[in-house]
Amino acid sequence: MLEIKCQDISVRCCSAVLENGVRTLSADQERALDIIIRTFENQVKDVETQITSDTDRFHTTLCRLNIQMFHMYKNPTVSNSGSLARLLATACTVIDTVAELGKKQGSLPATPLHLFSSLMLATFTLLRILKSTVSRDLDAERAKTSLFLGINLAKQISTDTNDGAAKCVTILNQLWNSSKAFKKPDGTDAPLRIRSRLLLSPVLDAVWWWRDEFDAQYKAFMPSHNEPSDGNVLFNDARLLPQLTSESGADPSRDNPGVSSHNHSTILSERQEPLHLDDQFLANFEWSLGDDGLFAPTEPYGAMWPSTTNII
Structure with a gap:
């Protein structure tokens, strides 16, 4: 109940x-x-x-x-560090709770989908906050610890190198090491570009940032709006699961026992298969393959609503 x-x-x-509006918020709408x-x-x-x-x-x-x-x-240009501080604390608590539940159950690979989705929602939230300029005013160390824990939990949940958890680990790792993620060309914080998925928009927005930077040719594999999808979109990034490093280059596992003790300063030496984000992976987030709902990095913040094709 x-x-x-x-x-x-x-x-x-x-x-x-x-009902209040999600695409472009005026000052009154933000209040x-x-x-x-x-x-x-x-x-x-x-x-x-x-x-x-x-x-x-x-x-x-x-x-x-x-x-x-x-x-x-x-609007990321408006100071809302107080709101983000509360969001950060809640996301950290969600990740810590999933970790505790995993210990009690003793079988993270059997984690229910809704629990995994909750973990990813919290982890991607922390990633975006830490990548923002406002992070300097927040408890960044706690956020990093929880971020690394969330990634490590996803690794433990994964049972195959190409399952949803493994793909999320790849995306999180590479975006963490990216200097472009969630940034406009001038270096300022970018707003959410995907806003039609409500609670899942931050997760899907991060996936789009990953595709933009780490698979520049992905559109060549995208079916046109008039052609059916073949259900298997290939992404040509053979560097699957690059090792996670902190901004200082230190090993995050040193001060965080919840993180794997691998050497995080180097990239995995063994050859990995290319990363595939197929229809099933995207369907788990109720997300279509089209990009009509994407808020382009160079698009003005006050742009009109996207096509309703991907909103339903």
């Missing part, structure tokens, strides 16, 4: 945010968004009084993450 209540709060919050987020956060507090187990606490924390996620829809 508590989980259903949390789901209901998340759905109603999404509906309210969508309205703050009110919406506070209203539904208070509803989560009410549900938290009914917590009776660690699983209940996970559902309420995830619900809070779902709500706070909409702070990322704001």
Whole structure:
């Protein structure tokens, strides 16, 4: 019953945010968004009084993450470090909770899909926050520790080099080491370019940033809007799973026992298969292969709504 209540709060919050607008937010719309987020956060507090187990606490924390996620829809030029600080803390808690649940169950490869999706939502959120200029005003060390833990958990969940968890690990690793990710050409923070997927938009937006930088030829493999997909889109990046390094070049596992103790300063020496993001991987995120809903890096922030092809 508590989980259903949390789901209901998340759905109603999404509906309210969508009605307020998600593509281009004016100052009044951003203030309205703050009110919406506070209203539904208070509803989560009410549900938290009914917590009776660690699983209940996970559902309420995830619900809070779902709500706070909409702070990322704001104009990045507007200072909102306070909002992002709360979002950062919630994302870290979600990752820590998944790690604890994994220890109790003792079988991370058997992690349910909704738990894995929650882990990725929190991990990609931390990645984007850490890549932003506002991260210097936040608890970056805690965020890094949780980011590395989230990546390591995804590695443990993965059972094959080409499954969804392994692909997410690749994307997270390469974007972490990227100097271009989530940045405009002038070096300032870029807004979300995918805004039609509500709670999952930050995850899908990160995947698009990865495709832009690490597979410049991906469009050559994309089916046209008038042709059916062959269900197997190839990405020609043979450097699968590059090793994770911190910005300082230090080994993140040294101070974080939750991270694998591999040498993170070097790239894997063994040959890896090219990374495939096929229809099934994208379908897990309810995402079509078309790019009509993409907010181009050079497109003005005040652009019109994208084609509705990928919004439904």
